[in-house]
Amino acid sequence: MKCRSCEHENPDGTNFCMNCGHEFFQRENFHHEKFSIFYWFAEKADGLPREKRSVDPKLRNIFSRVFRKHTDTEAERLFIVGTALTTPKIEEVTDTWPKPWLFSRVFIIAIIAYIGLYIGVSIFNNINFVPGLIVVGAFAVPFTTLIFFWEMNAPQNIAIYKIVYVVFIGGIIALLVALIFYDILGRNNINPITIGITEELAKVIAVIFFVRNIKYRYVLNGLLIGAAIGAGFAAFETAGYALRSLLSGSFHSLYFTILFRSIFAPGGHVAWAALTGAAICIVQGENHFNLNMLLRPKFIGIFFLVVAMHALWDSPLHGIYPIGQILLMSGSWFIVFLLIRFGLKEIANKKWELSQHPMEPKPS
Structure with missing residues (x-):
């Protein structure tokens, strides 16, 4: 499955790109999660009013992937980072808020x-x-x-x-x-x-x-x-x-x-x-x-x-x-x-x- 954002080839069934984190499938009913207490606290910590937020991931949606389905392949991809062969160059690092799960x-x-x-x-x-x-x-x-x-x-x-x-x-x-x-x-x-x-x-x-x-x-x-x-x-x-x-x-x-x-x-x-x-x-x-x-x-x-x-x-x-x-x-x-x-x-x-x-x- 090729990512439309970075064109990285991902295994079939993956919900997120393993290279850039782009989500392949958007849920229609995701809007209700913004009322979570986690979002309220995170928005306070991020310190930006809604009208000044960019489209990039921010702290307010940091927990957005916790309650979504993830494959074993995605977990395996996370566990292999940090080695001499899998550590990305600083130019390749994403500087937006990660979405841990x-x-x-x-x-x-x-x-x-x-x-x-x-x-x-x-x-x-x-x-x-x-x-x-x-x-x-x-x-x-x-x-x-x-x-x-x-x-x-x-x-x-x-x-x-x-x-x-x-x-x-x-x-x-x-x-x-x-x-x-x-x-x-x-x-x-x-x-x-x-x-x-x-x-x-x-x-x-x-x-x-x-x-x-x-x-x-x-x-x-x-x-x-x-x-x-x-x-x-x-x-x-x-x-x-x-x-x-x-x-x-x-x-x-x-x-x-x-x-x-x-x-x-x-x-x-x-x-x-x-x-x-x-x-x-x-x-x-x-x-x-x-x-x-x-x-x-x-x-x-x-x-x-x-x-x-x-x-x-x-x-x-x-x-x-x-x-x-x-x-x-x-x-x-x-x-x-x-x-x-x-x-x-x-x-x-x-x-x-x-x-x-x-x-x-x-x-x-």
Whole structure:
């Protein structure tokens, strides 16, 4: 099936062009989706009145493909990006808003797996299902959120195997660094502010470890790498809290811990680490990393904003839970969407620069 937009040949039955994302079949009754709460929130984040919007995809229709049918071929096409052979040149990258959908399928698969494990524990009383229940319950939402960031990485220059590597290694690095900081501080100095500084700084160190060279130099890369580290941090932490709940309470306490930490996972460690990861890539640009970059206002502003949100999240103030967490999660994602927009503009500017100053071919 040839795309009428870019003339790329696609397998039969594909709903969207695998090269440019052009939709082959338009649904007549799609207009009702614009009233979705997702569209309302996204339109606020995009910050443009309707009359000034272009025909290109915008944030307001970012979730338009979630509830549409997709083929296995489309999913396979997504999973092979990021290798040396499948990473597009910057001139070929689309700088309009991506339309992610795979993250919703990953979430459904995780929920089905969790339900199966839950049945094994609660109905058949088989304790062998407990480790799987904790692991799947801890990773389901953070990993789903991470897949969303991976789909939003327009340069498509990071392979999924690399992301899995960053989740595990980056998450462990951040946790161990945080424990070192806690030992240095001592128990008497632990409070919401020091917790925010300690854990966010630990994740910053982990992000620097992966983006210290110029391979991952785009803002969208920083969002993705940060989200991967935050997902690992959040999942390992949730698994630990879930085990503690089981050992000190009951299975009801275990389920409660997994449920509520999962609900707020997207607006916590995942989003915060994504923001600081983007900040690092903003100040680093196309240069190798050096510590002086952390003193630049663009990084300091985002870092202390994240620390403040983390501190408020852990605040013992009465009445802040769960309303405070909902507000903080909304605020975190508002800034995430703004940085995604900034990252797309970065790509558009880079493409324009290359078009104005094309690289001359090397003499043979």
